[in-house]
Amino acid sequence: MRSFLAAHLGVPVVAAQVQGGGFTPGIAVRLDLGGEWVFVKAIPVGHPLAAKYRTEAATAVRLPRQVPAPRLRWHGDQAGWVVLIFDDVAGTHPDLSPGSPDIGITVAALSAMTEILTPTPAGDLPSTSATRGRWLRGWAELSQSLPDDLGDWERRHLPVLADLESRWLGGADGSTLVHGDIRPDNLLITSAGTVMVVDWAQPGNGAAWQDITDLIPHLIMAGHTPQAAETTLTGVPAWEAVPPDVITGYAAAYAGYWTRMARRPDPPGVPHLRAYQRRASQAALAWTKYRTS
Ligand SMILES: Nc1ncnc2c1ncn2[C@@H]1O[C@H](COP(=O)(O)OP(=O)(O)O)[C@@H](O)[C@H]1O
Ligand SMILES: [Mg+2]
Structure with missing residues (x-):
């Protein structure tokens, strides 16, 4: 190579x-x-x-x-x-486990980035409802062909989840350039403590809360309770402004997406993706349960 x-x-x-x-x-x-x-x-x-x-x-x-x-x-x-x-960026992915000093600087960096990207510098991009809205869902599809190994809670709540998962779209429109794929492996923290955002391959124009909220399932995967994960965003203007049912819908949409995708066959050349999606689905399900209980 x-x-x-x-x-x-x-x-x-x-x-x-x-x-x-x-x-x-x-x-x-x-x-x-x-x-x-x-x-x-x-x-x-x-x-x-x-x-x-x-x-x-x-x-x-x-x-x-x-x-x-x-x-x-x-x-x-x-x-x-x-x-x-x-x-080149010499840096490491943020550690999102409870108590990590990376969390505060990552949240601050994404919050500031969102403000810089409002109004969007790329007005001709499609909306996030059109881009992410196409794939960020799963329960309606899972209801059509029920996987044998679907958990009891998911099975019992399928109609509710299928109803919830499209609700985030009601709050998705906005004038911010949204990165659309915020997760630790697309973030690098330099030794000077600067957070750099890479992998701008899934952009869209939409509401500012989406990028910062994408940290939540990753905070849960890293060991936070859903409540503690949400608390890390306290004071972030874009987060504070979102209607709660939009976030509940977003949690359900992620849970549905990862639950659906984790059951697909491995794509060629990408051996670890499905295992990651299984872990991610557990985190998003925990978040959804917390928000609906
Ligand atoms: N500019 C950069 N400098 C150094 N490392 C980078 C840079 N951009 C990305 N990386 C590293 O390479 C990995 C893969 O790059 P990324 O753009 O996220 O591609 P992929 O589409 O494979 O996810 C990232 O997770 C990050 O660790
Ligand atoms: Mg990447």
Whole structure:
């Protein structure tokens, strides 16, 4: 891979570190070009996910400078690959476990980012209702063909869950550029304590609460109770402004999405995705139970 990149990018590559954080079967690699590091993402042009890489490039170039995201240095097609070259970020994913100092700075960074991205700098993007609304659901579909291993609580509450899961759409519209895929592996905290947001491949325009609220299932996965996870967002304007039933609907939609997806066969080249989705579905279910009990 290193020689491929050296040959096709026309630069000598001194060292390469493959980044395994995400779930996309493309290349994600930090490259040492001889004292200067860059981060390269690439995927074959014919791959079904290539369009996401192009969306990411189109979004990254439009982000205002104040947004804490690595600068896209170059993008284009090279030798049959869609290639994106970013400034490198030396950092680690935030630790969202209870008591972690990363939580406060992550919440503050996402809250500030949302304000910078309102009004959206990319007015022609589709709305989040159109983008995320297509996949962020599951209970109605699960009701049509009931999996044998569906839990008792889910089975008993299926009609309620199927009703709830579309309610977040009633609060989804807005004039903020929403990242749409906020989770620890798309965040990097530098040694100086700066939170950088990467992987802008699922953007949409919508209500400001969505990105910050996406931390909640991940806080629960990291060991928070649902109540404690929500408490970490206290005082964030976008969170405080959302009608409660919109958030309850959002929790149910995530629970339905992950419950549905975790039961699909493994996609080729992505071995750990379903196990992750099973854990995520448990967290989102705990959140939904907390909000509906
Ligand atoms: N600019 C960057 N500098 C250093 N590492 C990065 C950079 N952008 C992303 N990464 C790392 O690479 C991983 C995969 O990149 P990401 O853009 O999230 O792609 P994927 O589509 O595979 O999720 C991230 O989880 C992160 O750890
Ligand atoms: Mg990612």
